[in-house]
Amino acid sequence: MSWLRPIDAWFASSVLPHETELLRQARRWATGDDEARDLVHEAYAELLQLERWDHIGNPAAYAVRIMRNTALQRMRRARIVPMRQFAALEEGEHPDPAPDSFAVAAGRDALKRMMIAIDALPPACRRVVLLRKFEELPPRAIAERLGLSLSTVEKHLARGILLLSRALRDMPVRTDPPGPIAAKDSTRRQA
Amino acid sequence: MTRSTERQERIEAEAADWLAALDAGHADRAVFERWRAADPAHALAFIRMDRAWRDLDQLRRGDPESAAPETAPGVAPDARAALPRRVALKAALGVAGAVATGGGIFLATQAAAHTVETAIGERSRFYVADRTCLDLNTGGRLRWWMAQGALEVELQRGELALDLPPGARACTLHAGAARFRLGAGRFNVRLRAGGIVDLATIAGEAWMLPPHGRSQETPVPERRKLVVSNGAEQAHALSEGDVQALSAWQEGEILFDGQPLAVAVAEYNRYLPVPIELAREDIGRVRLGGRFLTNDPTEFLKALRANFGIRADMRRDRILLSA
Numbered sequence: 001m002s003w004l005r006p007i008d009a010w011f012a013s014s015v016l017p018h019e020t021e022l023l024r025q026a027r028r029w030a031t032g033d034d035e036a037r038d039l040v041h042e043a044y045a046e047l048l049q050l051e052r053w054d055h056i057g058n059p060a061a062y063a064v065r066i067m068r069n070t071a072l073q074r075m076r077r078a079r080i081v082p083m084r085q086f087a088a089l090e091e092g093e094h095p096d097p098a099p100d101s102f103a104v105a106a107g108r109d110a111l112k113r114m115m116i117a118i119d120a121l122p123p124a125c126r127r128v129v130l131l132r133k134f135e136e137l138p139p140r141a142i143a144e145r146l147g148l149s150l151s152t153v154e155k156h157l158a159r160g161i162l163l164l165s166r167a168l169r170d171m172p173v174r175t176d177p178p179g180p181i182a183a184k185d186s187t188r189r190q191a
Numbered sequence: 192m193t194r195s196t197e198r199q200e201r202i203e204a205e206a207a208d209w210l211a212a213l214d215a216g217h218a219d220r221a222v223f224e225r226w227r228a229a230d231p232a233h234a235l236a237f238i239r240m241d242r243a244w245r246d247l248d249q250l251r252r253g254d255p256e257s258a259a260p261e262t263a264p265g266v267a268p269d270a271r272a273a274l275p276r277r278v279a280l281k282a283a284l285g286v287a288g289a290v291a292t293g294g295g296i297f298l299a300t301q302a303a304a305h306t307v308e309t310a311i312g313e314r315s316r317f318y319v320a321d322r323t324c325l326d327l328n329t330g331g332r333l334r335w336w337m338a339q340g341a342l343e344v345e346l347q348r349g350e351l352a353l354d355l356p357p358g359a360r361a362c363t364l365h366a367g368a369a370r371f372r373l374g375a376g377r378f379n380v381r382l383r384a385g386g387i388v389d390l391a392t393i394a395g396e397a398w399m400l401p402p403h404g405r406s407q408e409t410p411v412p413e414r415r416k417l418v419v420s421n422g423a424e425q426a427h428a429l430s431e432g433d434v435q436a437l438s439a440w441q442e443g444e445i446l447f448d449g450q451p452l453a454v455a456v457a458e459y460n461r462y463l464p465v466p467i468e469l470a471r472e473d474i475g476r477v478r479l480g481g482r483f484l485t486n487d488p489t490e491f492l493k494a495l496r497a498n499f500g501i502r503a504d505m506r507r508d509r510i511l512l513s514a
Contacts, residue, residue, distance in 0.1 A: 002306055003213055003223075008238050009305040010317055013337065016238065038195065045231040054317035114246060132214075133247040139215040150215065158211035162204055165243035 007053050015047060018060040025064055028088040029071035043067045117167035125160040128153055199232070206236035210244060308332045309349070311464050312486055314440070323362060324354035328440050329462045329485070338363075350381040352441055355395070363400075366390070369419045370400040376413070379437045388419040391429055391437055399424065445485050452477050452495075456512075459488060463510075467503075470513035474501060 004012065019040070026036035043066040047053065056062050072089060118126060131142045139157070143150045209226065212218035227233050309315050309331045316326040319335055320342040327333055331349025335342065344353070345365040355362055357375045364371045364378075367386040376395015382388055390397065392415050399409040399417065411417050414429045429437075432448060439446040445462070447455050453475025460466040462485040469475050477499050483491040488510070495501040495512065504511040 003210070004238065004241055004305065005227075005234075006305075006307060006315065006317055008234060008241075009307075010319065011235075012238050012242060013305075013319060016242070034196070041199075041232070041235070044235050048231040048234050054315075056318065057322055059318070129247070150217075154208075154211040154215050154217065157214065158204075158207040161210055161240050161243050162207035164247070165203070165207070165239050168243060168246065169239070 007048065007050075010053060010059075011044075011048060014059040015044070015063060018063070022060070022063055022067070026067055026071075029067065029085055031085070039067050039070060042070055113168060114164070117164050120167065121160055121163055125156045125163065128156040129160040129164070132157060199236070202230075202232050203236045203239065206233065206240045209237065210240045214244075305336065306332070306334050312462050314443075316441075320359070320362075322356045323359055324352075326352040326354075326441055328352070346380055346382055348382060350379070350440070352438070353378045353380070364390075364397075367419070368422070371411070372398045372400060372408070385420070388417075390417045390419070391415070391433070392417075393429070393434055393437065439482065440485060443485055444482050446482050448480050449478050451475055452479060452499075452501075452512075455479060459483075459485075459491065462486065463488060465509060467510045467512060470511055474512060474514050477501075 002009065022040050022043070023036055026039040027033070030036040030039050040063075043063045046066050047059070047063060050056075053059075068089065071085075075085065075089065118129065121129065127146065128142055131137045131145065132139065137145070139150060139153050142148075143153045146153070148156075205226070209218060209223055213223065227237055307315055307317070307325075307327055309327050309329055311330045313330075314326065314328055315331075316324065318324055320337065323342055325333070325335065325344065328350035331351065332347040333349075333351060334345045334347065337343070341360045342362040343365070344351070344362060346367075353362065353364070353373060354377050355373060355375045359375050362373045364373055364380060366380050366382050366388045369388045369390075371380075371390060374396045376397075377393040378395070378397060379391040379393060380389065390399075390411065392411050392413050394413060396413055397411040397417075399411060399419070401407050401409075402422075409424065411426065414434075416427045416429050416433065418425045418427070436446045436448060440462075445459060447458075450458075453469065453472075456467045456469065456475065467488065479494070479498070481491075481494060483494075492503040492510070495503070499514075501512050501514055504513065
């Protein structure tokens with residue numbers, strides 16, 4: 001049972017897996033991690049509002065183009081731009097982000113990371129998450145077993161998901177992902 | 192910068208609340224959809240929470256990805272056994288490596304498959320796994336998921352066109368009781384009444400996979416139409432006319448080439464929320480040809496009138512044809 005719309009499902013499978021590479025690309029065009037993150041999120045926002053999202057052949061490369069255009073606009077408005085950023089923007093080739101190699105490297109660590117993250121949850125959250133996801137008890141049964149109200153169970157579950165989502169995103173990857181594949185012609189076009 | 196991080200954190204907390212409420216069956220769907228549509232940042236946050244939720248599915252004892260022998264050959268049976276206590280979970284960290292090498296941990300599993308449905312007259316075309324294009328025809332339903340970096344699709348109802356670009360990994364297609372491996376190329380698959388499966392290899396090759404326990408794959412060369420019924424299969428050559436007829440729906444059209452009206456109407460009705468009905472059976476025997484719009488039978492009805500004197504009576508719930 002999926003609560004995602006088709007555009008969300010597409011985004012989750014075709015764009016989000018490239019996040020690390022997109023952030024890396026964004027850091028070359030922004031000052032600091034926060035600005036890089038903003039750049040990536042602006043691209044995400046644009047993608048999630050596209051009407052013809054299903055006509056995009058290479059979503060990750062498209063995201064890179066959006067970020068490049070946004071960064072270019074920002075630099076034109078700013079009075080002083082670090083040379084490094086400007087040079088990075090001028091570069092002819094923007095390699096296609098390649099998720100596969102990264103996902104393979106990440107996959108090996110993922111289960112371990114998840115277990116560590118679950119271990120780090122506050123005890124009440126952890127109990128509820130495990131009962132729900134491991135024992136597969138419905139929320140009502142969890143409430144009965146733990147002597148809690150249903151809304152408390154929901155709160156613990158929500159908090160657990162929130163903390164896990166953050167933990168699984170922010171933890172550093174052990175191995176450095178290999179370089180991305182060579183650019184195709186689409187990324188050589190001018191913005 | 193701090194303010195935008197705060198805002199993002201607040202939105203993510205909201206998304207997590209929504210997910211828990213939806214899971215508990217507590218959520219007002221309409222209010223949720225309004226919240227999600229209000230801001231792409233909301234949609235993004237929910238996608239992230241949903242992903243964490245699906246990743247947690249790996250913990251399930253009955254997780255299909257780890258249970259199916261052909262998708263996780265490296266898994267030791269003990270790793271899949273019950274791990275209900277914290278102590279056992281910690282011990283499980285030792286075998287986590289073995290489970291993880293089954294692959295596809297970070298990617299959605301069959302348990303977290305995406306379902307896509309089309310209403311009568313609707314069509315859904317979208318890209319998955321980077322560049323593979325799926326096009327689901329009227330009144331259809333499919334599920335798709337990634338297993339170890341490769342795409343798997345299950346057609347549950349209707350008709351589907353697949354376009355796998357060169358270099359794409361082979362895709363596994365389930366339709367009815369049949370299973371296929373598709374190489375790069377263009378394919379059209381249709382699930383008919385009685386579980387009959389039609390697979391057309393418009394470009395590229397496919398292989399029909401044998402039932403579990405057997406090893407013989409059946410190659411389906413390019414430009415063939417395979418009809419699978421009750422375990423037996425029949426292959427026919429695919430002519431250029433056949434290809435035109437098979438692909439017409441992807442351009443919003445339906446093509447007839449000498450079929451009797453009864454057959455043509457049955458095909459057309461797949462696309463029409465208000466179906467066409469024949470007042471008398473014998474009207475259906477005339478044969479016709481032509482190209483018409485799937486979403487508008489007006490020209491089709493006009494042609495019937497002009498060529499065969501068949502009149503169309505537009506009723507509230509059907510279009511009644513009479514001579």
